[in-house]
Amino acid sequence: MAEIGFIGLGNMGLPMAANLVKAGHVVTGFDTVAAALEKARAAGIAIAGTAAGAAADRDIVVTMLPNGDIVRSVFAEIVPAARPGSVIVDSSTIDVASARIVHAMATEAGLLCLDAPVSGGVGGAEAGTLTFMAGGSQAALDRARPALEVMGGRIVHCGDGGAGQAAKICNNMLLGISMIGTCEAFALAGKLGLSQQALFDVISTSSGQCWSVNTYCPVPGVGPKSPADNDYQPGFAAALMLKDLGLAQQAAEASGAATPMGRHATAIYEAFVKAGNGGTDFSGIIRFLDQVRDR
Numbered sequence: 001m002a003e004i005g006f007i008g009l010g011n012m013g014l015p016m017a018a019n020l021v022k023a024g025h026v027v028t029g030f031d032t033v034a035a036a037l038e039k040a041r042a043a044g045i046a047i048a049g050t051a052a053g054a055a056a057d058r059d060i061v062v063t064m065l066p067n068g069d070i071v072r073s074v075f076a077e078i079v080p081a082a083r084p085g086s087v088i089v090d091s092s093t094i095d096v097a098s099a100r101i102v103h104a105m106a107t108e109a110g111l112l113c114l115d116a117p118v119s120g121g122v123g124g125a126e127a128g129t130l131t132f133m134a135g136g137s138q139a140a141l142d143r144a145r146p147a148l149e150v151m152g153g154r155i156v157h158c159g160d161g162g163a164g165q166a167a168k169i170c171n172n173m174l175l176g177i178s179m180i181g182t183c184e185a186f187a188l189a190g191k192l193g194l195s196q197q198a199l200f201d202v203i204s205t206s207s208g209q210c211w212s213v214n215t216y217c218p219v220p221g222v223g224p225k226s227p228a229d230n231d232y233q234p235g236f237a238a239a240l241m242l243k244d245l246g247l248a249q250q251a252a253e254a255s256g257a258a259t260p261m262g263r264h265a266t267a268i269y270e271a272f273v274k275a276g277n278g279g280t281d282f283s284g285i286i287r288f289l290d291q292v293r294d295r
């Protein structure tokens with residue numbers, strides 16, 4: 001079993017690290033939040049006093065952090081402390097440029113590196129069924145695989161450094177767009193007097209079917225259980241969707257890609273979050289549509 005450092009023990013990182021412990025790996029963690037460290041201890045995770053301490057002399061180091069600035073800062077601490085030949089796996093969702101910068105930092109120090117953001121949310125982290133979108137060398141992926149296979153149900157090698165982040169932001173841009181479209185369809189059905197269940201039965205088996213309908217329907221009591229059945233408690237918070245849409249727009253501007261629907265979805269989620277809904281599940285946008293009708 002591997003010696004693993006885990007930095008970032010929040011809503012996603014803690015259950016991911018806990019699953020590594022359950023699988024028999026020796027995990028040493030670090031977080032700046034005291035409450036997170038208490039929960040980590042209870043899950044059998046040893047606690048280091050610093051990020052560098054969590055990374056020192058480990059086979060694999062995993063980071064799960066809020067943004068690119070923090071990832072770059074943490075890499076500046078852990079890269080000098082890491083064992084030569086070990087692999088650092090950044091599972092944060094960050095901008096592609098930052099991912100490429102930390103890849104270069106690790107490579108120059110004789111380390112392997114993967115950017116491996118995830119899809120599946122807190123539920124997937126708890127169940128160990130996340131999808132990892134990995135960017136980096138085959139050697140880095142092979143070295144990290146024993147940990148990734150515990151935490152995820154699927155690993156997709158997307159290409160070289162930064163490709164995992166590119167895949168994540170493209171996926172989540174589409175998700176944000178499709179959830180708004182799904183909510184508009186169900187809202188229109190309600191105005192037309194059509195049963196929400198009837199619309200679900202049609203869309204889920206017809207050309208309009210998508211994950212936002214079939215798996216994560218934003219209408220309470222329709223389809224599989226989703227945050228809509230729990231007063232839109234996340235799930236995947238709207239503030240995080242807005243972050244990912246912003247990253248997609250940043251990448252689109254830098255690359256010259258045309259993403260008018262992505263830009264429009266970003267504006268709608270920005271209004272939703274500014275109205276105090278950042279902690280609401282992103283599917284809760286269905287309750288906000290009347291307020292953004294003219295956007």
